[in-house]
Amino acid sequence: MNQITRPSFRGPLERIDDVTLRIPRSYKPGMLVDGTIFADDRLLPLIQGDQAAEQVANVACLPGIQIASLAMPDIHWGYGFCIGGVCGTDPAAGGVVSPGGVGYDINCGVRLVRTSLTLDEVRPLIVPLVDQLMRDIPVGVGQGGRRVFSPEELRALMQEGVPFLARLGLATAEDVACVEAEGCLPDAEPGLVSDRALARGADQCGTVGAGNHFIEVQVVDRVEDEAVAAAFGLRTGQICVLIHSGSRGLGYQVCDDALRALREAPAKYGITLPDRQLVCAPIASPEGRAYLGAMRAAANYAFCNRQLLMWQVREVFERVFGNPWESLGMTLLYDVAHNIAKFEEHAVAGVHKEVCVHRKGATRSFPAGHHDIPEPYRAFGQPVIIPGDMGRASWVLVGGPRSLERSFGTTCHGAGRCLSRTAATKAAQGRDIRTELERAGVIARSRSREGLAEEQPAAYKDVDVVVDVVHRAGLSLKVARLTPLGVIKG
Amino acid sequence: MFEVFEHTADLGVRVEASSFAELLADAASGLSTVIAGDLDQVRPEVVETFAVPGSDPAWLLFDFLGELHAAFELRRMLFRDFAVTVTDDGIQATARGERYDPARHVLAHEVKAITQHELSVERSAAGVLATFIVDI
Numbered sequence: 001m002n003q004i005t006r007p008s009f010r011g012p013l014e015r016i017d018d019v020t021l022r023i024p025r026s027y028k029p030g031m032l033v034d035g036t037i038f039a040d041d042r043l044l045p046l047i048q049g050d051q052a053a054e055q056v057a058n059v060a061c062l063p064g065i066q067i068a069s070l071a072m073p074d075i076h077w078g079y080g081f082c083i084g085g086v087c088g089t090d091p092a093a094g095g096v097v098s099p100g101g102v103g104y105d106i107n108c109g110v111r112l113v114r115t116s117l118t119l120d121e122v123r124p125l126i127v128p129l130v131d132q133l134m135r136d137i138p139v140g141v142g143q144g145g146r147r148v149f150s151p152e153e154l155r156a157l158m159q160e161g162v163p164f165l166a167r168l169g170l171a172t173a174e175d176v177a178c179v180e181a182e183g184c185l186p187d188a189e190p191g192l193v194s195d196r197a198l199a200r201g202a203d204q205c206g207t208v209g210a211g212n213h214f215i216e217v218q219v220v221d222r223v224e225d226e227a228v229a230a231a232f233g234l235r236t237g238q239i240c241v242l243i244h245s246g247s248r249g250l251g252y253q254v255c256d257d258a259l260r261a262l263r264e265a266p267a268k269y270g271i272t273l274p275d276r277q278l279v280c281a282p283i284a285s286p287e288g289r290a291y292l293g294a295m296r297a298a299a300n301y302a303f304c305n306r307q308l309l310m311w312q313v314r315e316v317f318e319r320v321f322g323n324p325w326e327s328l329g330m331t332l333l334y335d336v337a338h339n340i341a342k343f344e345e346h347a348v349a350g351v352h353k354e355v356c357v358h359r360k361g362a363t364r365s366f367p368a369g370h371h372d373i374p375e376p377y378r379a380f381g382q383p384v385i386i387p388g389d390m391g392r393a394s395w396v397l398v399g400g401p402r403s404l405e406r407s408f409g410t411t412c413h414g415a416g417r418c419l420s421r422t423a424a425t426k427a428a429q430g431r432d433i434r435t436e437l438e439r440a441g442v443i444a445r446s447r448s449r450e451g452l453a454e455e456q457p458a459a460y461k462d463v464d465v466v467v468d469v470v471h472r473a474g475l476s477l478k479v480a481r482l483t484p485l486g487v488i489k490g
Numbered sequence: 491m492f493e494v495f496e497h498t499a500d501l502g503v504r505v506e507a508s509s510f511a512e513l514l515a516d517a518a519s520g521l522s523t524v525i526a527g528d529l530d531q532v533r534p535e536v537v538e539t540f541a542v543p544g545s546d547p548a549w550l551l552f553d554f555l556g557e558l559h560a561a562f563e564l565r566r567m568l569f570r571d572f573a574v575t576v577t578d579d580g581i582q583a584t585a586r587g588e589r590y591d592p593a594r595h596v597l598a599h600e601v602k603a604i605t606q607h608e609l610s611v612e613r614s615a616a617g618v619l620a621t622f623i624v625d626i
Binding site: 052080083103141142143196199200249259275420421423448449450490 | 499525560597605606607609626
């Protein structure tokens, strides 16, 4: 296959402070607010390298958008919305909901599982552990899960979220309490999820999938904030497991169905869009309400997917280490969504109002004291989990003091790609990524050659730099850094 | 003829052909290649037909690719050879391929969806030019 190159962004990026850039509202006709990108000078060339900043400007044209079209430092080119984008719209001001502002992988997200195991205990068994994870947990294209849910079961699962799995004995009350929204977005409407979506999702709950999804065994290599780390149950040398997946084919189909259903909505409601992938409908419209109902159902499926993955991880650890998961201390730190739209109360120009916050590759990051944070963490702030790449590091952060005022209580969601898939594949030619990782102390298993080549560490920005920006911006603060020991991928 | 172009997180496919019918067939090969990698591993054992109604070329392309994608997602069908006929009210297509066999096929990508981002069909010097981006 031949390749052609991607265009770069040549529009204005005005520096406001050392971590904030602005695209002025005057940049293009139709912008209702400024664009704001959180980035320092280290990240600026990468941001200018593709069309993500143009997409930030396009999102600023959406009716009812509040304050600014925002982007996190892990921003990169998406479709319609950039990845790393945040957009709050006011339902009372004709605000819209846009499926592109959530993405195909509705409630793609991560969860971090603690263990009481140490590096010394796991290092000698890391190869059999990763191989067992690869054998027992469905990962990769076309790999179905152990459970096939009937349409009726799927509807109940999508209505109730993780508490549905608790009734089946596949989640504990403690698990439920440590999932964003306690694992269930209210007002889900599974009846609005199509038969095609149900069919795609029937055997995929409890599967990793492919692309950038993974399960990774990690070790806490550095604690930055002892008090918060202690409250989060983290300490140096501790083994954790990071799970990254979303709503699988069911969610992709819900988004696809919504984009088709909304094709005519912009014309119907007199909305002019700079990119058809920004297709949207007023929140108060029948089309907008229908999307929100189906999206919430898919989001609940995604919470359940990660729960079933965690359950399988626990079973693998039991098998490899010969002890029940409870005695291995395998408790859930937290589960956060990356791709979602939620109604939240925020202050806009000094007025508290309900805003529909679209997070597309961005993480909720509520500060200490917020009522939506689980009680054990509330005095410290919401745990934020930031996956990096499979060769360097990931981070646990805590919701920062300025997140509500600056970003609708939001922070970054990862390192963010800096190489396209085609460029990463080209860079991997003649190399053995698996062996390179092994030499660096990371045992990697993947179903496909593309899985490792396209997701190699060099394809991503340095997560330490990205995290440094959100820390300095006060969106979320550093708690602990984790490094990879083993990973399974599609 | 199709080529893959760079898109940071996803993959774009650009197709150029002398006619719209040929363009649709080449676009289908492009999508199959993104999913399966090497199409030589796919045997043309069964023939399936697809009918897509409509008249807008971009939406016809989008909906046709969507049907092929659904055939893999719902029935695990991989295709390699395509023939398309364009009519006044839509398209008729045949596709040859086989069901995915995990023991024999090594797939390249999980395509989440065909996106509408930068979806286009336009006239070109050689005939017709189309682009589409798939979400990976």
